[in-house]
Amino acid sequence: MPITILPPSVAQEPTRSLYQDGSQSDSDSDGGVDLDGDVSMGRPTKRARRDEAIVTPGEVITEDPQWMRGHGTYTIPEPPQIISSVAGTLSKTNKLLSVRPLRARYTPEIGDLVVGRIVEVQARRWRVDVGAALLAQLPLSAINLPGGIQRRRTETDELQIRTFFSEGELLVAEVQQLYNDGAAVLHTRSLKYGKLRNGVFMAVTGTGGGGGVVRARRQAFTLDISSSGAEGGEKIDVILGVNGYIWISKHIEGEGAAAESSGPGITRIEESVGLNVYSSQNDSIPLDTMREIARTRGVITALVENGLRVDEEMVTKGYQEAVEMARGEGEGDDSLWLGGEKGKRLADALVGR
Amino acid sequence: MPLDTSTYNLALLRVDGRRWNDLRRLHGQIRTQAAADGSSYLEMGNTKVMCVVTGPSESARRGGAGGGAGGPAASSSSSTATTPNGAEIAVTIVTGGFSTVDRKKRSRTDKRVQELQAGVAKALAGALHAHLYPRSTIAVSLHVLSQDGSLLACLVNASTLALVDAGVPMTDYLVACTAGSTSGHGAGDEGADPLLDLNGQEEQELPFLTLGTLGATDRVALLVCESRVQVGRLEGMMAVAADGCGHIRAALDRIVRDKGAQMVREGAIAKGESIGMDLD
Numbered sequence: 028m029p030i031t032i033l034p035p036s037v038a039q040e041p042t043r044s045l046y047q048d049g050s051q052s053d054s055d056s057d058g059g060v061d062l063d064g065d066v067s068m069g070r071p072t073k074r075a076r077r078d079e080a081i082v083t084p085g086e087v088i089t090e091d092p093q094w095m096r097g098h099g100t101y102t103i104p105e106p107p108q109i110i111s112s113v114a115g116t117l118s119k120t121n122k123l124l125s126v127r128p129l130r131a132r133y134t135p136e137i138g139d140l141v142v143g144r145i146v147e148v149q150a151r152r153w154r155v156d157v158g159a160a161l162l163a164q165l166p167l168s169a170i171n172l173p174g175g176i177q178r179r180r181t182e183t184d185e186l187q188i189r190t191f192f193s194e195g196e197l198l199v200a201e202v203q204q205l206y207n208d209g210a211a212v213l214h215t216r217s218l219k220y221g222k223l224r225n226g227v228f229m230a231v232t233g234t235g236g237g238g239g240v241v242r243a244r245r246q247a248f249t250l251d252i253s254s255s256g257a258e259g260g261e262k263i264d265v266i267l268g269v270n271g272y273i274w275i276s277k278h279i280e281g282e283g284a285a286a287e288s289s290g291p292g293i294t295r296i297e298e299s300v301g302l303n304v305y306s307s308q309n310d311s312i313p314l315d316t317m318r319e320i321a322r323t324r325g326v327i328t329a330l331v332e333n334g335l336r337v338d339e340e341m342v343t344k345g346y347q348e349a350v351e352m353a354r355g356e357g358e359g360d361d362s363l364w365l366g367g368e369k370g371k372r373l374a375d376a377l378v379g380r
Numbered sequence: 381m382p383l384d385t386s387t388y389n390l391a392l393l394r395v396d397g398r399r400w401n402d403l404r405r406l407h408g409q410i411r412t413q414a415a416a417d418g419s420s421y422l423e424m425g426n427t428k429v430m431c432v433v434t435g436p437s438e439s440a441r442r443g444g445a446g447g448g449a450g451g452p453a454a455s456s457s458s459s460t461a462t463t464p465n466g467a468e469i470a471v472t473i474v475t476g477g478f479s480t481v482d483r484k485k486r487s488r489t490d491k492r493v494q495e496l497q498a499g500v501a502k503a504l505a506g507a508l509h510a511h512l513y514p515r516s517t518i519a520v521s522l523h524v525l526s527q528d529g530s531l532l533a534c535l536v537n538a539s540t541l542a543l544v545d546a547g548v549p550m551t552d553y554l555v556a557c558t559a560g561s562t563s564g565h566g567a568g569d570e571g572a573d574p575l576l577d578l579n580g581q582e583e584q585e586l587p588f589l590t591l592g593t594l595g596a597t598d599r600v601a602l603l604v605c606e607s608r609v610q611v612g613r614l615e616g617m618m619a620v621a622a623d624g625c626g627h628i629r630a631a632l633d634r635i636v637r638d639k640g641a642q643m644v645r646e647g648a649i650a651k652g653e654s655i656g657m658d659l660d
Contacts, residue, residue: 081640081652083633084544085552085595099549101509112509112549114636116644116652129640129649131547132417132436160436160467160516208514332414334646 082111082126089124097125130232133158133270135211139202140246142223142268143213145192151185153192155200158230158270161210165192165200169214171221173305191305197223199247199266199274219247225309226264226276227320231331239331240267243338249278250343252319255350263320265342273327273337275320277312321363322349329370330377341377348376388562392573395581396425400562400573401620403627408538408635410545418546422538425579426528429535431542436467436516457488458519459497466510468517471501473535475524500535503556503592503602507540509549518548529580530558532590532604537628544636552595553632556602557624559617560588561609574613574620589614591621596629598622 082088088100088109096102097120099113115128135141135157143163147154153165167180170191192198200213200220215221232239240246246267253261262278312320326345330337352373353362365373392399404425413419418433458472473493477485486493504520520539524531533556540554560575560582578588587609592602600622609617643649 079637079641080644081637083553083636083640084550085629101549101551110552112551113547114544114640115547116640116649119653127649127652128547129643130411130418130545160438160513162438209512334643 081114081116081129083114084112086111088117088126093122094124095122097123099126099128100124132160134209135159135163135202135205135270137202137205139242139269140199140266141202141211141213141270142197142199142228142266142272142274143270144272145194145196145198148188148192148194151180151188153188155198155213157211157213157268158272159209159211161208163202163211163213165198165213165215167191169203169212169216171216171304173303192222196307197228197274199223199268221304222307223266223274223276224307225279225312226274227324229273229275229324229327231271231273231327231337239337240269240271240273241336241338242269243267245339248339248343250319250323250346252316252346254347255315255319255322255353263316263323265323265339267337267339267342275323275327277310277316277320279310318363322346322353322365325349325363325365325370326373329365329373332366332370333374335374335377345373345377348373352376394575396579401576401623403557403577403624404579406628406631408541408632410541410635410639416546418542418544418548420538420541420545422534422541424530424534424537424577426526427530427534427580428524428526429531429538430523430525431535431538432521432523433539433542433546433548434519434521435546436513436518436548439468439515439517459494459501460517461498461501461505463505463508463510465514467508467513469501469504469508469510469520470517471497471504471520471522471539473497473500473522473524475527479524479527496532496535499532499602499604500539503536503554504539504543506601507550507552507554507594508543509551512549518543518546527580529578529583530590533557533577533592536592536602537632541632541635544632552597553629554592554594554601555625555628555632556590556592557621557628558583558588558590559621559624560586561613561617562586572613574616576620576624587613589617589621591618591625593622593625596626 088111090106090108092107094109096109099111099115100109101112102109109124111126113126113128113131115126118125118127141157141163143155143157145153146156146162151167154162155165157163167184167188172178172184198215198221200215201217202211203214204212206212246269247264249262249264251261252263264276264278266274268274323342323346326342326349327337330341330345335341349365352369356362388394394400398404406422406424408420408422410420412421412430413432416432417435420431422429422431458470460468460470462468472488473496474488475486475493477483500520500522508518510518520542522535522539524535536554536556543550544553557576558578560578562572562575575582575586578586582588587607589603589605589609591600593599594601603618644651
């Protein structure tokens with residue numbers, strides 16, 4: 028077969044199918060080489076960005092000096108510009124411009140309800156993994172003593188610090204204070220907070236991520252499981268930590284991490300803090316309750332897999348939907364698994380697709 | 381088969397049919413591992429790299445007892461770059477034994493791998509806003525699945541994508557690209573073309589360099605040249621590589637934007653405010 032080699036025409040521009048940068052090969056002032064279809068060697072213009080859903084690192088957000096820079100941005104002095112440093116959506120608060128990243132580690136804020144795991148015990152405090160860049164700390168003075176006694180923490184308490192929390196144990200707490208470097212200080216001085224037991228832990232993306240826990244009015248709530256025909260308890264507790272750590276457990280009336288928002292506050296601590304709040308022993312959980320806990324976990328997994336937000340409304344609706352689906356199919360215990368195709372159906376039903 | 385430079389001079393086509401300024405096919409994905417903080421997969425031609433980012437998370441305890449107490453297994457195999465008052469960036473590269481034509485396992489303590497690790501770590505330390513995360517470690521784990529030239533460039537680009545996915549703030553995309561020169565050392569051929577984005581075979585034959593820039597600017601963050609090259613050619617090679625970096629930045633940016641647009645469409649994240657209209 029004869030092979031003809033044609034003389035090359037003018038060198039072509041690089042394969043362009045992948046990049047549609049929309050630049051009109053204008054002057055490349057200082058480059059030694061002049062490629063056809065050159066990308067302009069400056070920062071991407073604002074003009075090109077108008078229709079985009081997100082901003083990406085290095086993109087100029089504005090050159091207008093009236094704006095102030097917030098999280099996810101940085102400024103350069105010459106020329107004055109605010110430039111994005113993460114990929115995410117833009118948000119404006121008065122004159123403050125910030126970029127919420129598509130996904131990032133949890134950044135603690137005062138008042139957040141978080142679920143955490145003890146990773147280290149020190150002399151007067153615990154170090155808690157809350158999924159943030161730095162470990163949070165829980166001082167000995169920021170917990171309730173068993174029996175609700177109000178007194179100074181003595182050396183005796185320091186010596187038996189592991190009787191309260193020890194390594195690997197889970198707790199629900201609130202962010203009380205932030206240090207300059209972003210590390211959080213937690214407290215559990217309310218009946219809503221404390222050690223977690225009788226349930227299952229799961230971790231999903233925290234706030235700022237696609238399909239994760241979102242900050243909502245209530246992070247902890249009680250789910251009614253009587254519709255599923257469970258005979259043991261009729262309720263389970265769900266705690267959606269803002270950091271993306273989730274705890275689903277059997278509901279216990281008037282104790283510990285119960286979620287009633289109108290529950291007893293700090294004022295009634297004396298009479299209500301039981302002596303067994305620091306127990307690490309699980310109660311016996313009826314099989315039906317365990318099944319519903321597993322189903323709730325499946326619902327949350329399905330929500331995350333399908334990129335939906337995880338909050339009280341979605342979990343409650345999703346749970347009811349899952350019960351309906353299970354009843355319709357009559358698969359028995361197989362109905363607990365909500366991955367793949369079934370999870371997709373559940374998510375579609377929830378958003379009405 | 382030696383790279384026949386005389387053939388190149390006739391047709392101006394390289395062994396794989398590209399012209400001097402063609403990039404190879406670039407394909408990438410972000411968020412490939414759901415459990416990781418950030419992850420990416422990048423193919424530049426037949427060079428394929430997977431990247432997983434963990435962190436920023438609290439550094440293992442240092443100082444205390446003897447210094448080397450914290451995580452000896454991790455510290456021996458990864459190269460770290462520290463920033464003043466900021467996060468430490470730890471890079472680990474694992475090369476699959478199947479990634480080259482002749483099956484050869486490179487150990488993690490291999491000098492060559494350590495050199496790559498140090499190069500990536502230092503370049504990233506300059507681009508990331510690590511000062512926002514004091515006392516933390518950002519662990520970048522890279523897995524080489526297939527090698528066909530421009531390995532360092534591909535590693536840098538894959539880690540940039542994964543770090544964007546992890547939401548770690550950075551000045552701009554850190555992108556890297558290789559450039560070579562068609563005539564070897566000694567040939568007095570002044571009109572020799574620089575080549576963009578070398579494949580494995582060309583890397584064996586020709587002098588080349590890897591250049592990393594911050595976004596589509598001329599700010600060089602990484603420059604590695606391990607072969608002999610005439611100094612007169614250097615400028616042309618760097619200019620071509622910097623230009624290639626601009627194109628790669630556009631390609632990476634497209635990958636990130638597509639993912640972001642998809643997430644907004646699916647309602648996973650709230651729509652951003654339309655700044656364009658009322659900002660000006």
